[in-house]
Amino acid sequence: MKKGLIIAAGIGLLFSACSKDYLELSPTSSLSKSNIDKISKYSPHLGEATLNGLYAYNVKVGSGGTTGHDDFGQKGYDIYTDMLTGDMNANQLKYGWYGNINNFNGTSNFTSTENYKGWRFYYYEVILTF
Structure with a gap:
């Protein structure tokens, strides 16, 4: 009886926890195209700010x-590509x-951060443009 009650309580909890209200469909880490369109009505400078953010990302340390x-x-x-192409x-x-790029060591090791960066x-850069 006790085991059946625990299973029933678990199933009830499982079905009550699955609500569409808890599911966030749009990404929260960045603005989506539809959100930018909505916000641009109230803040026309948002497009310029987004473009400035892209320019800033091009020179960001640790990008x-x-x-x-x-x-x-x-x-x-x-500089990487200049060294790799000669x-x-x-x-x-x-x-x-x-040093690793110049000696072609960084590109031969797939776990190297030179490939990852x-x-x-x-x-x-592509994600920020959408």
Whole structure:
């Protein structure tokens, strides 16, 4: 009897806890397109502020998700690509901020933060535009 009562109480709790009122369908970490359209009616400067936020993200320290000194936004990734394509010659760079990239060690190890930073930066850049 006691076991059946506990099971019934558990099932009752389960069904009472599943309400659509508790489900947040729109993302709360950023503004959605529909929210921006609604808010723009009352605050016409929101579009300009959003654009300023995108520009600020391009030079934000740590935008790649790390605390490294080479993680400083778009220009940091410009240096990455210059080294990887041979546009920038750094013969004596064996250690330091871009040592792994210059020696092609960072790109051969998929767990390296050099791979993670670029993907994270551009992923959030795309997310912020929508």
